[in-house]
Amino acid sequence: MVASxxxxxxxxxxxxxxxxxxxxxxxxxxxxxxxxxxxxxxxxGSVVIVDKDERVIGIATERDVMKKLVNAGKDAKTTKxxxxxTKDPRMARANDDVVDWLRIMSNDRFRRLPVVDDEGRxxxxxxxxxxxxxxxxxxxYQAKELAKASVGRNYPIWLIxxxxxxxxxxxxxxxxxxx
Numbered sequence: 042m043v044a045s046x047x048x049x050x051x052x053x054x055x056x057x058x059x060x061x062x063x064x065x066x067x068x069x070x071x072x073x074x075x076x077x078x079x080x081x082x083x084x085x086g087s088v089v090i091v092d093k094d095e096r097v098i099g100i101a102t103e104r105d106v107m108k109k110l111v112n113a114g115k116d117a118k119t120t121k122x123x124x125x126x127t128k129d130p131r132m133a134r135a136n137d138d139v140v141d142w143l144r145i146m147s148n149d150r151f152r153r154l155p156v157v158d159d160e161g162r163x164x165x166x167x168x169x170x171x172x173x174x175x176x177x178x179x180x181x182y183q184a185k186e187l188a189k190a191s192v193g194r195n196y197p198i199w200l201i202x203x204x205x206x207x208x209x210x211x212x213x214x215x216x217x218x219x220x
Contacts, residue, residue, distance in 0.1 A: 050138070067122055068091065068122075069098065072118055073106060073117040076122055087100055091163065137156075
């Protein structure tokens with residue numbers, strides 16, 4: 042069985058690029074209450090804030106609502122999304138590399154990645170979970186293949202198995218002598 046190669050894979054090649062629902066979009070003047078109502082109804086964790094030409098100018102997440110509205114004691118019915126949104130979020134293009142963005146998101150500690158077209162209009166939002174759920178099987182497969190190639194080439198399989206068995210027996214003896 043050959044695992045798909047995530048290295049060099051483009052965002053547009055991921056299954057969720059075509060299958061995810063269109064992100065919720067609001068003007069910066071919409072209230073947080075309006076956005077939260079829609080987020081709750083459709084079970085979304087964020088909304089995209091767009092300008093009059095529908096270009097992405099910000100993103101507001103559940104965490105933004107909690108930290109910048111609830112914790113600050115603001116009123117959701119009068120607070121505008123522009124007051125709590127993350128301005129100028131990092132944005133990807135459909136042809137960008139999956140692993141590059143997974144690394145950037147992990148290093149820069151953000152969970153939602155708007156993917157936009159050439160005019161900056163939203164296409165889809167990827168989450169870290171989207172990447173991880175599809176990259177773990179590939180990474181495990183690659184690690185296994187690398188181990189087989191490097192260990193198997195240098196040591197006969199009986200020697201590897203024997204070493205594991207000897208280690209296991211020694212651990213049983215050590216643990217039973219402690220107890």
